[in-house]
Amino acid sequence: MPLIVGVGARSTVHADNLDTLIGATLAAYGLDPARVTALATVDRRATGPALVEVAARRGWPLLGYPAEELAGEPVPHPSPLVRSVVGTPSVAEAAALHAVRDTGAEPVLLVGKHTDGTATVAVAAPAGETDTYRHQDAGADRRGEPQHDADRRGDRRRGADQHSTTRHGTDQHSEETV
Template sequence: MGERLILGVGLSSGADAQALLALALAVLDEGERKAAELASIVSLERRIGHPALRALAMALDCPLLGYPAERLAGARVPTPSMRVEELVGVASVAEAAALEAAGRGALLLVGKRRASHLTCALAHGDGIDPEDGFSSGPRN
C-alpha cells in the first residue's frame, strides 16, 4: 500500500459546513498539499452523519471514515485537550484519527488547527486497509 494523505476532523454538533471547508483548505494549504491528494477524511464514527462532515467529503470528493472513540482513546497526540477528552474520551479527535488512518510510519504534517466548533489535522503514512473502520462509501 502506498503513502496516504489523511485529513482528520473533529467537530461539535454546532459545526458549520462552510467553516469546515475553509479550515480544511487552510490546513491543506499549510501542508502544501491539494485536496486531490487526500486518501480519506477521518473522524469519530458517531460524527460521520454530521451534515458539515458529509458536505466536506462531497466538496473534496473524498471518502469518509469513522473510528469508535475507544479505538482512538489511547493515541498519543501533540496537542491534547482535557475538555475534549472529558466529552468524547479522546484527547484530540482530529490528530488521533488522522494518525490512526495514516497507519505505519504516520507523521503529522499539520497539527490540530481550530475554528469555531471545529478542528482539522493532516497526516501521512503507509495507509490503512479501507475495510478497517467505518466507511461512508467510495469517492463520489
C-alpha cells in the same frame, strides 16, 4: 499512500466553514488537496451533515472511528476537555494518525490541530512519504519543511503548531472542538 485530514467538530459546524478551514490549512502548509484520500473523525461525528457534505464535495471517503480506538493514538496535543466530553484526548490528530495506521503504514503528523472554533483539523501521512505530498515551493523552506509558528519558535517537531486565528484575528492556542 494516503494523506489524511482528521476532523473534530461541534455538532453545529457548517459545511462551508469546515471546507474553508480544511482548504486554508492545506494551503498554509503547502499540502496538495489532490493527495488527500480521506476525511477521518470520531464515529459519532461521521454522520454529521457538515462532514458528510464536505467529504462528498471533495470526493473523499469519510472514516469514523470509535473514541476508544482514537484514545490509543499518541498525540502531541491532548486535551483534557475533549477526553472528558468525547472519551479520547484528541479527535482530529488521533483520527488522522489512526486512519494512516489503518493502511498498514506508520503515520506522521504533518499538521497539528488547527481550529476556527467550530471545527479542528489535522493532517497525517505515512512516514517516509511526506515530501511527496507538498506543492513545490508552497509554504516550504529549503528542506521542504512547512514554515509555521512552531518553526519560527525553533520547535521542529512535526505537528507542533496548534494555533488558530479567531474572528478577532488573535493568535491563540486552542482546545480541540468537541
